[in-house]
Amino acid sequence: MSSQATDLNAMPAPDLVSELTPDVADAAVGSGDQAVIERAASWARDYVAPRAESWERDRRFATEAFASAAGEDLCGLLVPVADSGSGMSQIGLARVLEEIAAADFAIAFSLVCHNNLAGAVSRRAPAELRARALPPLVSGERLGAFLLTEPGVGSDAAKITTSARRDGDEWVLDGEKAWVSNGTSAELLSVYAQTDPAAGHRGIVTFLIDGSTDGVERSEGYELSGAHGLGTNGISFENCRVSDGDVMVPVGEGFVAAMEGIDIARVLVAAMCCGMMRTGLATAIEYVRQRQAFGGRIADLQGVRFRLADVATDLEASRLLAYRAALAVAEGRPAAVMAAHAKKFATRAAERRLADCMQVMGAVGARRDHPLPRHLAASRLTHYVDGATEIQDVVISRTLLD
Numbered sequence: 001m002s003s004q005a006t007d008l009n010a011m012p013a014p015d016l017v018s019e020l021t022p023d024v025a026d027a028a029v030g031s032g033d034q035a036v037i038e039r040a041a042s043w044a045r046d047y048v049a050p051r052a053e054s055w056e057r058d059r060r061f062a063t064e065a066f067a068s069a070a071g072e073d074l075c076g077l078l079v080p081v082a083d084s085g086s087g088m089s090q091i092g093l094a095r096v097l098e099e100i101a102a103a104d105f106a107i108a109f110s111l112v113c114h115n116n117l118a119g120a121v122s123r124r125a126p127a128e129l130r131a132r133a134l135p136p137l138v139s140g141e142r143l144g145a146f147l148l149t150e151p152g153v154g155s156d157a158a159k160i161t162t163s164a165r166r167d168g169d170e171w172v173l174d175g176e177k178a179w180v181s182n183g184t185s186a187e188l189l190s191v192y193a194q195t196d197p198a199a200g201h202r203g204i205v206t207f208l209i210d211g212s213t214d215g216v217e218r219s220e221g222y223e224l225s226g227a228h229g230l231g232t233n234g235i236s237f238e239n240c241r242v243s244d245g246d247v248m249v250p251v252g253e254g255f256v257a258a259m260e261g262i263d264i265a266r267v268l269v270a271a272m273c274c275g276m277m278r279t280g281l282a283t284a285i286e287y288v289r290q291r292q293a294f295g296g297r298i299a300d301l302q303g304v305r306f307r308l309a310d311v312a313t314d315l316e317a318s319r320l321l322a323y324r325a326a327l328a329v330a331e332g333r334p335a336a337v338m339a340a341h342a343k344k345f346a347t348r349a350a351e352r353r354l355a356d357c358m359q360v361m362g363a364v365g366a367r368r369d370h371p372l373p374r375h376l377a378a379s380r381l382t383h384y385v386d387g388a389t390e391i392q393d394v395v396i397s398r399t400l401l402d
C-alpha cells in the first residue's frame, strides 16, 4: 500500500467542484476572481499538497509556504487593485480558500488571517500607518496576525483585559494574548487592548505593531490536535511602548472593527470545510474503486456506496449554505444568521464525513500517508475559530426566539 498511499498524499486536489454545485459559487464570480481562483488551485495542488504532511510532522509554521503564496500574489486578496492587491469579491475569496484547504487547512487559515489583516489595514488604518504597513503585507514581505483572544477571554471577546494606558505621548501595553494564528512568525501584530475597563467594548482600541518591539514575548507554538502549520501560540506584552502612529482603529471603534468581518470569516471557515470534504470524498473514491474484498470491488458494496453518497449530500449542503451566505455578504444583505448556519453545518459535516471517508478505506484510512487524518484533526479545530459552534447557536436561536 505504501507506494500507492504516497501517491494518494500527493494526489492533485480533486476536481469535484465542477461535478458538485458548479453554479452556486462560480456563477457569482467575476473573470478577475476566476484567474486568482485557478492560480490558487494549481498552487494548492502542485505546491501545498505534496508538502503539507511534512510541515505537520515538523509541527511548525511553514515559512516557505507563506513565501511561496506571496510569489503567487495570494497575500493581498482583499486589498484594492490600486494598492497592488487582488480586489477580490468575498465569494471569490471563499472559492480560493476552498481550493487551498482542499490541500491543507492550516495553510488556508494562515492565509485568511493574513489577508483579513491586510484588508482591515487598507480599510481602517490612518494614512501614515496604511502607507507604512500595507505594501509589505500585500507583497508578503511581512506576515500579519490578529490578537484578540486571551487566556481568560475567548467567546466573550468584549471582556479583554490587555491594557493600553497613556504615558506622555506614548501608549503602554500590558497583558497576554492567546491562540494567535501565525503567532510564532508574524512580523505585524494587530493587538486589541482595553483603555478603560468601565467603558466595556467602547474602551477597546486596535494597534498595529511591529512584532520585534521591546516588551513583546512569544511562547512556542501550541501542541494541538492538528493544524500545526498555523504556528498558533501565545504572545504577551510587558511595558510595551508604542506610539499614536501605531493606532490602527481609535478608542471606541476597536471592538466594532474586530467584529465587522465576522460574518465573512465564518463563511470562509465553511468554505474551507468544503475543501477538506472534497479531498476526503475524492481520496475515498479513489481507494474503494481499486480495493477488492469478497470477490469484488469495495466500491460495489451498497454500504460503502451509500456512505459516500451521504458524504456527497453533506458536501452539497455545506457548499450551498456557504456560498448563499457569501453572496449575501457580497451584496451587503444581512448575513449573520446565514453565516452561522453555514459555519455550524459545514464544520460538523467535515468532521463527521471525513471520518466516514476514512472508515470506508478500512485501516488504511487511519494512515498518515494520505491527507485524511490531517484533515480530520484540522476539522476539529474549525469548531472553535471565528466563534465556537455554540456561539453560532446563540446567533441562530436569537432570531428564532427573541
Ligand SMILES: Cc1cc2nc3c(=O)[nH]c(=O)nc-3n(C[C@H](O)[C@H](O)[C@H](O)COP(=O)(O)OP(=O)(O)OC[C@H]3O[C@@H](n4cnc5c(N)ncnc54)[C@H](O)[C@@H]3O)c2cc1C
Pocket: 113, 146, 147, 148, 149, 153, 154, 155, 156, 178, 179, 180, 181, 182, 227, 230, 232, 381, 384, 385, 386, 387, 388, 389, 390, 391, 394
Ligand atoms: C486553531 C485556532 C486558531 C485560532 N486563532 C485565533 C487568532 O488568530 N486570533 C484570536 O484572537 N483568536 C484565535 N482563536 C481563538 C478562538 O477565537 C477562540 O477559541 C474562540 O473565540 C472560543 O473561545 P474559547 O476557546 O476561549 O472558548 P470559551 O469562550 O472559553 O468557551 C468554552 C465553551 O463554552 C461555550 N460558550 C461560551 N459562551 C457561550 C454562550 N453564550 N452560550 C453557549 N455556550 C457558550 C463555547 O462555545 C465553548 O464550547 C483560535 C482558536 C483556534 C482553536
